[in-house]
Amino acid sequence: MVAKERDKPAERSDDARADALARILAAVRAIPRGRVASYGQVAANAGLKGRARLVGYALRTGDGRALPWHRVLRANGASAFPDGSAGRAEQCKRLEREGVRVSRGRVDLGRYCWTRDLDVLLWGPGAAVPARRRA
DNA sequence: CGACTGACGGTCG
DNA sequence: ACGACCGCCAGTC
Numbered sequence: 001m002v003a004k005e006r007d008k009p010a011e012r013s014d015d016a017r018a019d020a021l022a023r024i025l026a027a028v029r030a031i032p033r034g035r036v037a038s039y040g041q042v043a044a045n046a047g048l049k050g051r052a053r054l055v056g057y058a059l060r061t062g063d064g065r066a067l068p069w070h071r072v073l074r075a076n077g078a079s080a081f082p083d084g085s086a087g088r089a090e091q092c093k094r095l096e097r098e099g100v101r102v103s104r105g106r107v108d109l110g111r112y113c114w115t116r117d118l119d120v121l122l123w124g125p126g127a128a129v130p131a132r133r134r135a
Numbered sequence: 136c137g138a139c140t141g142a143c144g145g146t147c148g
Numbered sequence: 149a150c151g152a153c154c155g156c157c158a159g160t161c
Contacts, residue, residue, distance in 0.1 A: 017158090039143050052143040053157055059142055061158095072142080080142035087142075 020048055024058040031071040034099045035114035036107055038075045056080065070094035077107040 023046035030045065031037050037045070039052035048054060052075075059069045070091040074080050081088035083105060092102050100112050 012157090020157095040145090043143085050144080051156060053141075053155095054143090056142045057158060069142080074142085075144055082142095091142095 020046070020054060021058050023047060024055050025062055025067065028059070028067060028069065028072060031068060031114055036071045036073050036095070036100060036109070036112045037114050038073055038109070039080070040075055041113070041115070042072055073107055077109045078105055
Protein backbone atom coordinates (compact mmCIF):
# COMPACT_ATOMS: atom_id res chain seq x y z
CA MET A 1 0.00 0.00 0.00
CA VAL A 2 1.21 3.36 -0.89
CA ALA A 3 1.20 5.42 2.23
CA LYS A 4 -0.15 8.85 1.54
CA GLU A 5 1.80 11.57 3.23
CA ARG A 6 -0.92 14.16 3.11
CA ASP A 7 -3.54 12.85 5.43
CA LYS A 8 -4.72 16.26 6.23
CA PRO A 9 -7.97 16.10 8.20
CA ALA A 10 -9.22 19.27 6.60
CA GLU A 11 -8.86 17.80 3.15
CA ARG A 12 -12.13 16.67 1.65
CA SER A 13 -12.18 13.73 -0.69
CA ASP A 14 -13.90 13.83 -4.06
CA ASP A 15 -16.36 11.36 -2.69
CA ALA A 16 -17.24 13.69 0.14
CA ARG A 17 -17.77 16.54 -2.32
CA ALA A 18 -20.10 14.48 -4.46
CA ASP A 19 -21.99 13.37 -1.39
CA ALA A 20 -22.37 16.93 -0.18
CA LEU A 21 -23.62 18.02 -3.58
CA ALA A 22 -26.14 15.19 -3.70
CA ARG A 23 -27.43 15.97 -0.24
CA ILE A 24 -27.85 19.61 -1.12
CA LEU A 25 -29.86 18.80 -4.22
CA ALA A 26 -31.98 16.41 -2.18
CA ALA A 27 -32.57 19.08 0.45
CA VAL A 28 -33.71 21.52 -2.22
CA ARG A 29 -36.08 19.00 -3.71
CA ALA A 30 -37.46 18.38 -0.23
CA ILE A 31 -38.85 21.90 -0.02
CA PRO A 32 -42.63 21.60 -0.40
CA ARG A 33 -44.52 23.58 -2.96
CA GLY A 34 -45.60 26.95 -1.65
CA ARG A 35 -42.75 27.06 0.85
CA VAL A 36 -39.27 28.52 0.77
CA ALA A 37 -35.95 28.04 2.52
CA SER A 38 -32.77 30.07 2.81
CA TYR A 39 -29.41 28.91 1.51
CA GLY A 40 -28.21 28.45 5.03
CA GLN A 41 -31.18 26.32 5.93
CA VAL A 42 -30.78 24.13 2.91
CA ALA A 43 -27.18 23.61 3.89
CA ALA A 44 -28.21 22.80 7.44
CA ASN A 45 -30.82 20.33 6.23
CA ALA A 46 -28.13 18.69 4.15
CA GLY A 47 -25.97 18.36 7.21
CA LEU A 48 -23.61 21.07 5.98
CA LYS A 49 -24.21 23.89 8.38
CA GLY A 50 -22.20 26.99 7.62
CA ARG A 51 -21.69 26.13 4.00
CA ALA A 52 -24.46 28.15 2.39
CA ARG A 53 -22.07 29.11 -0.35
CA LEU A 54 -21.83 25.53 -1.41
CA VAL A 55 -25.58 25.53 -1.93
CA GLY A 56 -25.23 28.46 -4.29
CA TYR A 57 -22.62 26.59 -6.20
CA ALA A 58 -24.82 23.50 -6.33
CA LEU A 59 -27.75 25.43 -7.72
CA ARG A 60 -25.60 27.22 -10.24
CA THR A 61 -23.96 24.13 -11.63
CA GLY A 62 -26.86 21.78 -10.99
CA ASP A 63 -29.61 21.40 -13.53
CA GLY A 64 -32.54 23.69 -12.95
CA ARG A 65 -34.79 21.29 -14.80
CA ALA A 66 -36.47 19.29 -12.08
CA LEU A 67 -34.93 21.40 -9.35
CA PRO A 68 -37.14 23.88 -7.48
CA TRP A 69 -34.31 26.40 -7.24
CA HIS A 70 -36.82 29.25 -7.00
CA ARG A 71 -37.75 28.13 -3.47
CA VAL A 72 -34.28 28.97 -2.23
CA LEU A 73 -33.86 32.55 -1.07
CA ARG A 74 -31.36 34.62 0.83
CA ALA A 75 -31.49 34.74 4.62
CA ASN A 76 -33.33 38.06 4.43
CA GLY A 77 -36.06 36.64 2.20
CA ALA A 78 -34.80 38.31 -0.95
CA SER A 79 -33.80 36.63 -4.16
CA ALA A 80 -30.12 35.90 -4.54
CA PHE A 81 -30.19 37.46 -7.99
CA PRO A 82 -29.49 41.16 -8.30
CA ASP A 83 -32.45 43.47 -8.50
CA GLY A 84 -33.64 43.91 -12.04
CA SER A 85 -32.04 40.73 -13.33
CA ALA A 86 -33.92 38.20 -15.40
CA GLY A 87 -33.26 35.47 -12.87
CA ARG A 88 -34.88 37.47 -10.13
CA ALA A 89 -37.96 38.15 -12.20
CA GLU A 90 -38.26 34.49 -13.07
CA GLN A 91 -37.89 33.41 -9.47
CA CYS A 92 -40.48 35.90 -8.31
CA LYS A 93 -42.88 34.71 -10.97
CA ARG A 94 -42.48 31.08 -10.03
CA LEU A 95 -43.01 31.84 -6.37
CA GLU A 96 -46.15 33.85 -6.96
CA ARG A 97 -47.42 31.03 -9.11
CA GLU A 98 -47.06 28.74 -6.12
CA GLY A 99 -48.93 31.10 -3.87
CA VAL A 100 -45.91 32.64 -2.22
CA ARG A 101 -46.42 36.34 -1.85
CA VAL A 102 -43.49 38.52 -2.82
CA SER A 103 -43.51 42.10 -1.60
CA ARG A 104 -40.90 44.47 -2.95
CA GLY A 105 -38.82 41.55 -4.09
CA ARG A 106 -38.89 39.89 -0.72
CA VAL A 107 -40.68 36.97 0.86
CA ASP A 108 -41.91 36.95 4.42
CA LEU A 109 -39.78 34.13 5.81
CA GLY A 110 -41.68 34.24 9.06
CA ARG A 111 -44.62 32.87 7.13
CA TYR A 112 -43.21 30.88 4.24
CA CYS A 113 -39.92 29.66 5.62
CA TRP A 114 -40.03 25.90 5.81
CA THR A 115 -38.70 23.74 8.59
CA ARG A 116 -39.68 20.12 8.95
CA ASP A 117 -39.75 20.33 12.70
CA LEU A 118 -42.04 23.30 12.70
CA ASP A 119 -44.50 21.68 10.34
CA VAL A 120 -44.65 18.56 12.44
CA LEU A 121 -44.76 20.32 15.75
CA LEU A 122 -47.45 22.80 14.85
CA TRP A 123 -49.70 20.92 12.51
CA GLY A 124 -48.72 17.33 13.01
CA PRO A 125 -47.11 14.83 10.66
CA GLY A 126 -48.40 14.92 7.13
CA ALA A 127 -49.17 18.60 7.29
CA ALA A 128 -46.12 19.61 5.35
CA VAL A 129 -48.08 22.29 3.56
CA PRO A 130 -50.62 24.08 5.74
CA ALA A 131 -51.10 26.45 2.84
CA ARG A 132 -54.15 28.54 3.66
CA ARG A 133 -53.23 29.71 7.04
CA ARG A 134 -55.03 32.97 6.78
CA ALA A 135 -53.08 35.85 5.40
C1' DC B 136 0.73 29.40 -5.86
C1' DG B 137 -1.94 33.59 -4.70
C1' DA B 138 -5.81 36.83 -5.58
C1' DC B 139 -10.32 37.38 -7.00
C1' DT B 140 -15.08 36.08 -7.45
C1' DG B 141 -19.58 34.05 -6.53
C1' DA B 142 -27.31 32.13 -6.85
C1' DC B 143 -24.18 32.96 1.23
C1' DG B 144 -24.47 34.07 6.42
C1' DG B 145 -23.55 36.29 10.63
C1' DT B 146 -21.51 39.83 13.52
C1' DC B 147 -20.11 44.50 14.58
C1' DG B 148 -19.88 49.58 14.42
C1' DA C 149 -30.49 50.72 7.00
C1' DC C 150 -25.58 50.42 5.46
C1' DG C 151 -20.87 49.07 4.94
C1' DA C 152 -16.82 46.51 6.64
C1' DC C 153 -15.09 41.92 8.08
C1' DC C 154 -14.67 37.19 8.60
C1' DG C 155 -15.77 32.26 7.76
C1' DC C 156 -16.93 29.24 4.20
C1' DC C 157 -16.16 26.34 -0.50
C1' DA C 158 -15.11 25.78 -5.54
C1' DG C 159 -13.71 27.73 -9.81
C1' DT C 160 -11.03 30.89 -12.59
C1' DC C 161 -7.23 34.01 -13.93
